Amino acid sequence: GAVVSQHPSWVICKSGTSVKIECRSLDFQATTMFWYRQFPKQSLMLMATSNEGSKATYEQGVEKDKFLINHASLTLSTLTVTSAHPEDSSFYICSASVASGNYEQYFGPGTRLTVT
Amino acid sequence: GNSVTQMEGPVTLSEEAFLTINCTYTATGYPSLFWYVQYPGEGLQLLLKATKADDKGSNKGFEATYRKETTSFHLEKGSVQVSDSAVYFCALSDHGGGFKTIFGAGTRLFVKA
Numbered sequence: 001g002a003v004v005s006q007h008p009s010w011v012i013c014k015s016g017t018s019v020k021i022e023c024r025s026l027d028f029q030a031t032t033m034f035w036y037r038q039f040p041k042q043s044l045m046l047m048a049t050s051n052e053g054s055k056a057t058y059e060q061g062v063e064k065d066k067f068l069i070n071h072a073s074l075t076l077s078t079l080t081v082t083s084a085h086p087e088d089s090s091f092y093i094c095s096a097s098v099a100s101g102n103y104e105q106y107f108g109p110g111t112r113l114t115v116t
Numbered sequence: 117g118n119s120v121t122q123m124e125g126p127v128t129l130s131e132e133a134f135l136t137i138n139c140t141y142t143a144t145g146y147p148s149l150f151w152y153v154q155y156p157g158e159g160l161q162l163l164l165k166a167t168k169a170d171d172k173g174s175n176k177g178f179e180a181t182y183r184k185e186t187t188s189f190h191l192e193k194g195s196v197q198v199s200d201s202a203v204y205f206c207a208l209s210d211h212g213g214g215f216k217t218i219f220g221a222g223t224r225l226f227v228k229a
Binding site (some may be wrong): 006034041042043044046049093095105106107108109110 | 152158159160161162205209216217218219220221222224
Protein backbone atom coordinates (compact mmCIF):
# COMPACT_ATOMS: atom_id res chain seq x y z
CA GLY A 1 0.00 0.00 0.00
CA ALA A 2 0.85 3.72 0.08
CA VAL A 3 2.02 4.06 -3.50
CA VAL A 4 2.66 7.42 -5.10
CA SER A 5 3.14 7.77 -8.82
CA GLN A 6 4.47 10.60 -10.93
CA HIS A 7 3.95 11.30 -14.58
CA PRO A 8 5.91 11.73 -16.68
CA SER A 9 9.05 10.06 -15.37
CA TRP A 10 11.14 12.24 -17.63
CA VAL A 11 10.46 15.12 -19.98
CA ILE A 12 12.46 17.28 -22.34
CA CYS A 13 11.06 20.64 -23.31
CA LYS A 14 12.20 23.75 -25.09
CA SER A 15 13.02 26.96 -23.30
CA GLY A 16 9.96 29.16 -22.86
CA THR A 17 7.40 26.36 -22.82
CA SER A 18 5.46 25.08 -19.82
CA VAL A 19 5.54 21.59 -18.41
CA LYS A 20 3.03 19.89 -16.11
CA ILE A 21 4.03 17.11 -13.74
CA GLU A 22 1.38 14.98 -12.05
CA CYS A 23 1.61 13.34 -8.66
CA ARG A 24 -0.98 10.75 -7.67
CA SER A 25 -1.58 8.76 -4.53
CA LEU A 26 -2.80 5.43 -5.88
CA ASP A 27 -4.25 3.67 -2.87
CA PHE A 28 -4.83 6.31 -0.25
CA GLN A 29 -6.17 9.82 0.10
CA ALA A 30 -3.45 12.37 0.61
CA THR A 31 -4.43 15.34 2.69
CA THR A 32 -1.07 16.93 2.07
CA MET A 33 1.35 16.74 -0.81
CA PHE A 34 4.83 18.13 -1.00
CA TRP A 35 7.00 19.06 -3.96
CA TYR A 36 10.76 18.81 -3.81
CA ARG A 37 13.55 19.67 -6.17
CA GLN A 38 16.82 17.79 -6.25
CA PHE A 39 19.93 18.97 -8.03
CA PRO A 40 22.54 16.41 -9.09
CA LYS A 41 24.30 14.85 -6.12
CA GLN A 42 22.48 17.11 -3.70
CA SER A 43 19.76 16.76 -1.15
CA LEU A 44 16.08 17.44 -1.62
CA MET A 45 14.92 21.01 -1.35
CA LEU A 46 11.30 21.50 -0.34
CA MET A 47 9.57 23.80 -2.79
CA ALA A 48 6.01 23.89 -1.53
CA THR A 49 3.36 22.21 0.56
CA SER A 50 -0.14 21.78 -0.76
CA ASN A 51 -3.32 20.79 1.02
CA GLU A 52 -6.31 19.60 -0.94
CA GLY A 53 -8.60 22.43 -1.90
CA SER A 54 -6.39 25.26 -0.70
CA LYS A 55 -3.52 27.31 -2.05
CA ALA A 56 -0.04 25.92 -1.82
CA THR A 57 2.43 27.26 0.70
CA TYR A 58 5.74 28.02 -0.95
CA GLU A 59 9.12 27.97 0.70
CA GLN A 60 11.17 31.10 0.80
CA GLY A 61 12.89 31.78 -2.50
CA VAL A 62 10.54 29.66 -4.61
CA GLU A 63 8.64 31.67 -7.23
CA LYS A 64 4.98 30.79 -6.93
CA ASP A 65 4.16 32.28 -10.33
CA LYS A 66 6.77 30.11 -11.96
CA PHE A 67 6.00 26.88 -10.17
CA LEU A 68 2.22 26.56 -10.16
CA ILE A 69 0.85 23.92 -7.84
CA ASN A 70 -2.69 22.64 -7.89
CA HIS A 71 -4.11 20.09 -5.46
CA ALA A 72 -7.59 19.63 -6.81
CA SER A 73 -8.38 16.29 -5.21
CA LEU A 74 -7.20 14.03 -2.42
CA THR A 75 -5.31 11.87 -4.90
CA LEU A 76 -3.85 14.33 -7.38
CA SER A 77 -1.48 17.28 -7.24
CA THR A 78 0.15 18.94 -10.22
CA LEU A 79 3.24 21.06 -10.59
CA THR A 80 3.47 23.27 -13.66
CA VAL A 81 6.80 24.82 -14.52
CA THR A 82 5.88 27.89 -16.52
CA SER A 83 8.16 29.50 -19.11
CA ALA A 84 10.83 26.94 -18.39
CA HIS A 85 14.50 27.82 -18.70
CA PRO A 86 17.59 25.59 -18.69
CA GLU A 87 18.23 26.44 -15.03
CA ASP A 88 14.89 24.78 -14.20
CA SER A 89 16.33 21.46 -15.31
CA SER A 90 16.25 19.22 -12.28
CA PHE A 91 14.76 16.15 -10.65
CA TYR A 92 11.33 16.94 -9.20
CA ILE A 93 9.96 14.66 -6.52
CA CYS A 94 6.56 14.72 -4.89
CA SER A 95 5.44 13.11 -1.70
CA ALA A 96 2.09 12.56 -0.08
CA SER A 97 0.99 12.11 3.47
CA VAL A 98 -2.05 11.58 5.58
CA ALA A 99 -2.42 13.67 8.70
CA SER A 100 -1.72 11.06 11.32
CA GLY A 101 0.52 10.40 14.26
CA ASN A 102 3.54 9.07 12.40
CA TYR A 103 4.02 11.96 9.96
CA GLU A 104 5.27 9.55 7.31
CA GLN A 105 5.51 10.72 3.74
CA TYR A 106 5.32 8.47 0.71
CA PHE A 107 7.51 9.54 -2.15
CA GLY A 108 6.94 9.36 -5.85
CA PRO A 109 9.68 8.06 -8.14
CA GLY A 110 10.54 11.54 -9.41
CA THR A 111 10.39 13.35 -12.73
CA ARG A 112 13.53 14.40 -14.53
CA LEU A 113 13.02 17.66 -16.39
CA THR A 114 15.50 18.80 -19.01
CA VAL A 115 15.00 22.21 -20.59
CA THR A 116 16.91 22.80 -23.81
CA GLY B 117 14.30 25.84 13.16
CA ASN B 118 14.55 22.14 12.53
CA SER B 119 17.64 20.76 10.85
CA VAL B 120 19.45 17.52 10.11
CA THR B 121 23.20 17.05 9.88
CA GLN B 122 24.73 13.87 8.54
CA MET B 123 28.25 12.85 7.85
CA GLU B 124 29.74 13.83 4.55
CA GLY B 125 30.52 11.21 2.01
CA PRO B 126 31.38 9.46 0.01
CA VAL B 127 31.87 6.44 2.19
CA THR B 128 33.71 3.58 0.53
CA LEU B 129 33.65 0.13 2.12
CA SER B 130 34.52 -3.37 1.15
CA GLU B 131 31.78 -5.97 1.04
CA GLU B 132 30.90 -7.39 4.47
CA ALA B 133 32.34 -4.38 6.29
CA PHE B 134 30.48 -2.63 9.10
CA LEU B 135 28.65 0.56 8.20
CA THR B 136 27.88 3.59 10.32
CA ILE B 137 26.47 6.81 8.93
CA ASN B 138 26.11 9.47 11.59
CA CYS B 139 23.06 11.69 11.80
CA THR B 140 22.18 14.35 14.35
CA TYR B 141 19.20 16.61 14.43
CA THR B 142 17.86 19.81 15.89
CA ALA B 143 14.16 20.09 16.52
CA THR B 144 11.89 22.22 18.66
CA GLY B 145 9.31 19.49 19.16
CA TYR B 146 9.32 15.72 19.21
CA PRO B 147 9.99 14.66 15.64
CA SER B 148 9.75 11.37 13.89
CA LEU B 149 13.06 10.32 12.35
CA PHE B 150 13.66 8.55 9.08
CA TRP B 151 16.33 7.09 6.88
CA TYR B 152 15.65 7.11 3.16
CA VAL B 153 17.70 5.44 0.44
CA GLN B 154 18.05 6.58 -3.14
CA TYR B 155 19.47 4.22 -5.73
CA PRO B 156 20.99 5.70 -8.89
CA GLY B 157 18.36 7.31 -11.11
CA GLU B 158 15.50 6.50 -8.77
CA GLY B 159 13.32 8.25 -6.25
CA LEU B 160 13.48 7.92 -2.49
CA GLN B 161 12.53 4.80 -0.62
CA LEU B 162 11.84 4.71 3.07
CA LEU B 163 14.45 2.47 4.68
CA LEU B 164 13.40 2.70 8.31
CA LYS B 165 11.84 5.04 10.82
CA ALA B 166 11.42 5.72 14.53
CA THR B 167 8.68 7.82 16.02
CA LYS B 168 9.76 8.29 19.63
CA ALA B 169 12.78 8.25 21.87
CA ASP B 170 14.55 4.89 22.27
CA ASP B 171 12.66 3.38 19.36
CA LYS B 172 14.81 1.28 17.05
CA GLY B 173 13.96 1.20 13.37
CA SER B 174 15.21 -1.71 11.33
CA ASN B 175 14.91 -3.03 7.81
CA LYS B 176 17.04 -5.13 5.45
CA GLY B 177 19.78 -5.48 8.06
CA PHE B 178 19.95 -1.72 8.68
CA GLU B 179 19.23 -0.31 12.13
CA ALA B 180 18.98 3.09 13.75
CA THR B 181 18.03 4.05 17.30
CA TYR B 182 16.29 7.32 18.21
CA ARG B 183 18.53 8.85 20.87
CA LYS B 184 16.89 11.91 22.35
CA GLU B 185 19.69 12.59 24.83
CA THR B 186 22.25 12.92 22.05
CA THR B 187 19.74 14.03 19.37
CA SER B 188 21.08 11.34 17.08
CA PHE B 189 19.79 8.67 14.73
CA HIS B 190 22.87 6.91 13.39
CA LEU B 191 22.41 4.30 10.67
CA GLU B 192 24.24 0.99 11.06
CA LYS B 193 24.57 -2.27 9.20
CA GLY B 194 26.74 -5.15 10.28
CA SER B 195 27.73 -6.45 6.84
CA VAL B 196 27.23 -4.36 3.73
CA GLN B 197 26.73 -5.71 0.24
CA VAL B 198 27.54 -4.24 -3.16
CA SER B 199 23.80 -3.78 -3.67
CA ASP B 200 23.72 -1.36 -0.74
CA SER B 201 25.60 1.21 -2.81
CA ALA B 202 23.30 4.23 -2.85
CA VAL B 203 22.74 7.62 -1.28
CA TYR B 204 21.31 7.61 2.23
CA PHE B 205 19.31 10.52 3.61
CA CYS B 206 18.52 11.12 7.24
CA ALA B 207 15.33 13.10 7.77
CA LEU B 208 12.91 14.35 10.37
CA SER B 209 9.30 15.39 10.37
CA ASP B 210 7.15 16.81 13.11
CA HIS B 211 3.74 18.27 13.63
CA GLY B 212 5.19 21.56 14.77
CA GLY B 213 6.85 21.84 11.39
CA GLY B 214 3.59 21.31 9.57
CA PHE B 215 4.53 17.74 8.69
CA LYS B 216 7.35 19.01 6.51
CA THR B 217 10.23 16.61 6.11
CA ILE B 218 13.65 18.12 6.56
CA PHE B 219 16.44 16.18 4.89
CA GLY B 220 20.10 15.94 5.60
CA ALA B 221 22.56 16.47 2.77
CA GLY B 222 22.80 12.78 1.99
CA THR B 223 25.71 10.36 2.27
CA ARG B 224 26.84 8.43 -0.76
CA LEU B 225 27.93 4.87 -0.04
CA PHE B 226 30.11 2.82 -2.37
CA VAL B 227 30.58 -0.85 -1.56
CA LYS B 228 33.37 -2.68 -3.37
CA ALA B 229 33.29 -6.39 -4.09
